[in-house]
Amino acid sequence: MSSIVIQELRVSIADKEIIRGLSLEFSKGEVHAVMGPNGSGKSTLAKVMAGHPDYQVTGGDILMDGVSILEMEPDERSRQGLFMAFQYPMEIPGVSNANFLRAALQARLPEGEELDATEFYYRLYEKMDLLEIRREFTARSVNEGFSGGEKKRNEILQLAVLEPTFAVLDETDSGLDIDALKVVAKGVNTIRGPGIGILLITHYQRLLNYIVPDFVHVMSEGRIVRSGGKELALELESRGYDWLKADKGEPVGAK
């Protein structure tokens, strides 16, 4: 089964250990949610999976379809099929959304092969319609002058166009009002399917009302402390994260 397996991962930044022996696995066709209080290391987990250079992996491994990705550059991981929706998407002045996506798709083609422009625009417009994004958007510079909600929607648009095998959504719901949240959730739900494995990193349970996960994991102080089904999210909602501190057990592995 095509999956991402994280084994006993340990990550530090500038000698400070953030992730302390984390194990987690999610497969194509599944939606997993990772919840946790602030400072638990959720965003770090996402960034390390994507290959952010600021973090040092001091132990453990991350395997994508059985192959370790730790030595791969961020762009190689992307081309292998990994996508991360950023919590704080970057602005790229002077580069239009259309050209950016074209460049990203072109980078995935073998040397010498040209991306077909008509097919590209057909695909792009199809996804834009799904996410209720207006046509003018394609000419605007990437994320420049976008509201928080627009940036998050843009992340999902890119996800839809790039069609990765695994997607990590880092606090996609943060900064969104209900309407924006619904649109984003609709987008993710349309993409959801047997061909993609999704890891949703979120602080609030609210998102999970719209994107119903198959599995929920709770992260605390750099490791997964609990795993369960979607009801676990509801339990956290009513009892809060402190409940887990009282109940601290062994670090939990997959499923």
Added chain:
Amino acid sequence: MSTQSDSIAIDRDIGNFFYNVAATRDAGVGLTEKTIDYIVDVKGEPEWLREFRKSAYNVFKSKPLPTHWAGDELKEIDFDVIRYYLASGEAAKRTWEEVPEDIKRTFERLGIPESERKFLAGVEAQFDSEAVYSNIKKAVADQGVIFMGSTDALKERPDLFRKWFGKVIPTGDNKFSALNSAVFSGGSFIYVPPGVKVRHPLQAYFRINAENFGQFERTLIIADEGSEVMYMEGCTAPKFTTATLHSAVVELVALRGAKIQYITVQNWAPNVFNLVTKRGLAMEEAEIKWIDCNIGSRLTMKYPGVVLKGRKSRGEVISIALAGDGQHQDTGAKMVHAADETTSNVVSKSISIGKGRATYRGLVHVPKHLKGCKNNTECDALLINASSRTDTYPAITVRGTGNSTQHEASVSQINAEQIFYMQQRGLSEGQAMSLAVNGFVNDLVSQFPMEYSVELKRLIDLEMEGSVG
């Protein structure tokens, strides 16, 4: 084609070619009055020009190098070893096999037509472009536009030529305008009749050879009342040259209500000193716009200017500079307001890569008796590496009441988070850097005619590829 391989000693590092050519039309090295006589005699020029050139030569000799404000690189010019005039057919050549691989690759990447590559690479001494541009030639003639080489113009149309020649940029403006006035050869002369809007952007289409693509071009463009013309100079492809000093002079005259756009893309070899004086005179309600891109040369010093002589006239300079290792792009603008309600706008973007250095010098002058004048300057610098350098020297003098000026400057680096974001979408670090840099200059590049803007983007990509790491 003569075989010169036995008399050519090639030193790729310096880029200087040494050759022995038994040339009948070679003025030799160094500059003396004899060189001037030689030029005048060989070209069959009138006596007034002989006097003009000789007096310019004296001005050139009397002026010191402006090293008190310019970079030290200038001191490296050895005026005695330069060839000041070399006629067509005798330029140094090399075989296609001798052309370095990176040059060939650049041609490939920029999509330079096969027919032009040999000329650009110095394999052929000239490129007969008549066939290529015959449509433009006919269209231009049909509109009554005069378009010829400067030498032909001064002989055939002295009435027009002498009226403005040397009036926008007097001989004594600076040491290098004096030099050009003494030894100029090649360059274009254009006269656009009143009301004529030239439909095609003009480019020098007459026989392109060493002389016309040469060191000391002199261009004069006169747009009569209400006319409009766009002129393009240079190309993105690296142009082989043995001459290390290029000192052109470009004079533009926009009469009442006329519009001139002058577009330059400069990509000289990295050993060339490119010291250019460019200025336009804008009469009432006229507009002059300089669009300038500097990518090559060891040192470029160029400050396109507009003298806003007529009421409500407008001057604009759009400048892009790319400075890599061993390069200094010293560019900017000069806006001299000399009438009420005139406006000037300068937008300059520079990119310094490796140890490259980009300098911006902007002069804005509004005297106190004028009213309603507006100036706006924006200069943005991008530093790619820790060793990259940029300097800004604004010289803004605005007096009087009711005039306004605005100056904004920024220096930035490529944001590492931006690069990570782009990498996460599948772009390599190099591709991400190129995209970020192209984004930085995008709004200026899009003001170039399309053929140039496509080539410019590719050229920037090429330059960036070398810098990542």
